[in-house]
Amino acid sequence: MIEKSSLILTGGSGLLATNWFYSKLNDYKFYLGLNERQIQPQDCNVLFLDYSSESSLIKQLEIIRPSILIHTAGITSVEKCEKNPELAYQIYVELSNIVANATKKLGIQLVHISTDHLFEGNAALLSEEEPVKAINVYGKTKALAEQIVSFNDPGALIIRTNFYAWGTSYRKSFSDQIIDSLRQNQVLNLFDDVYYNPILAENLIKTVHELLNKNARGIYHVVSDDRISKYEFGVLIAEEFGLNKSLINKSTLKSQSNLVNRPADMSLSNKKVRDLLGRNLGTVKQHIEQLCRQESEEKTKQIQLL
Numbered sequence: 001m002i003e004k005s006s007l008i009l010t011g012g013s014g015l016l017a018t019n020w021f022y023s024k025l026n027d028y029k030f031y032l033g034l035n036e037r038q039i040q041p042q043d044c045n046v047l048f049l050d051y052s053s054e055s056s057l058i059k060q061l062e063i064i065r066p067s068i069l070i071h072t073a074g075i076t077s078v079e080k081c082e083k084n085p086e087l088a089y090q091i092y093v094e095l096s097n098i099v100a101n102a103t104k105k106l107g108i109q110l111v112h113i114s115t116d117h118l119f120e121g122n123a124a125l126l127s128e129e130e131p132v133k134a135i136n137v138y139g140k141t142k143a144l145a146e147q148i149v150s151f152n153d154p155g156a157l158i159i160r161t162n163f164y165a166w167g168t169s170y171r172k173s174f175s176d177q178i179i180d181s182l183r184q185n186q187v188l189n190l191f192d193d194v195y196y197n198p199i200l201a202e203n204l205i206k207t208v209h210e211l212l213n214k215n216a217r218g219i220y221h222v223v224s225d226d227r228i229s230k231y232e233f234g235v236l237i238a239e240e241f242g243l244n245k246s247l248i249n250k251s252t253l254k255s256q257s258n259l260v261n262r263p264a265d266m267s268l269s270n271k272k273v274r275d276l277l278g279r280n281l282g283t284v285k286q287h288i289e290q291l292c293r294q295e296s297e298e299k300t301k302q303i304q305l306l
């Protein structure tokens with residue numbers, strides 16, 4: 001029997017990492033790199049990663065010898081990053097610096113998960129060529145992380161994205177929050193002036209592995225094919241799941257004065273990926289239909305039990 005190659009994820013307890021494990025568990029020997037929260041999915045290796053120095057991380061990776069490292073660790077709350085800029089800098093810039101030095105030295109393929117939060121937000125469907133201009137601490141530290149990763153490990157694949165999926169008991173995704181609220185007949189306010197093109201995590205993961213198979217390196221936008229507002233995203237979910245869409249109110253970002261400054265348009269062009277792979281990545285509606293089908297799958301139940 002051919003032994004599976006090993007794949008390790010930083011941020012192993014997070015939304016993306018847990019979905020990665022359950023999407024690809026047949027193809028790789030998995031290691032989830034944990035920070036504080038301990039989880040133990042069945043048939044998965046877990047370990048606490050030591051990022052205190054490059055040599056300590058290298059020692060751990062030398063034992064595992066992964067062929068791929070997916071770097072997902074982070075603080076995803078824009079508000080928390082703004083309030084704790086040193087912490088955001090530490091996790092996004094310093095930690096990415098250590099990770100990318102280690103992968104370069106050990107010849108491990110690095111996949112760095114970036115964001116769609118890197119621009120001012122006054123233009124739609126931006127390409128990978130567009131100069132980055134982040135407007136808050138989260139975006140600025142994610143932008144610095146991209147620079148440091150491409151400098152330290154030029155072979156890294158850097159993925160700009162925005163995703164959703166069925167989440168764990170302790171980490172609900174945006175789609176979980178919408179579905180849970182509507183199922184409890186709660187009113188929801190969603191921005192109708194904030195645009196993006198979110199992708200279902202399962203499709204993001206599949207696309208990343210296809211890009212790796214094509215030896216893609218550098219920055220790629222892995223998002224769905226069409227741009228919608230957060231309000232429209234909520235309405236599509238309500239329609240697909242047979243929930244009451246009249247519970248969703250339109251609200252606006254521009255009327256919120258107490259929120260951290262954030263881009264109103266985060267949509268990215270995925271043309272570079274479509275050209276390389278020779279296929280579309282799917283519309284938001286198609287992905288939500290897939291999310292709905294996933295609810296009855298065994299892997300979704302396993303994720304929700306974590």
Ligand SMILES: NC(=O)c1ccc[n+]([C@@H]2O[C@H](COP(=O)([O-])OP(=O)(O)OC[C@H]3O[C@@H](n4cnc5c(N)ncnc54)[C@H](OP(=O)(O)O)[C@@H]3O)[C@@H](O)[C@H]2O)c1
Pocket residue numbers: 010011012013014015016017034035036037038071072073074075076091095113114115116161162163164171
């Ligand atoms: N969620 C989205 O829609 C979205 C959109 C665009 C980009 N992204 C990017 O995608 C990546 C993954 O997002 P996610 O939603 O899966 O994140 P998540 O669910 O919030 O998980 C974050 C992970 O990072 C770990 N972590 C937090 N602080 C850490 C530290 N100081 N050192 C090491 N690990 C630490 C957490 O572990 P503990 O809980 O144990 O600390 C957790 O495993 C992030 O880099 C994010 O910027 C996410």
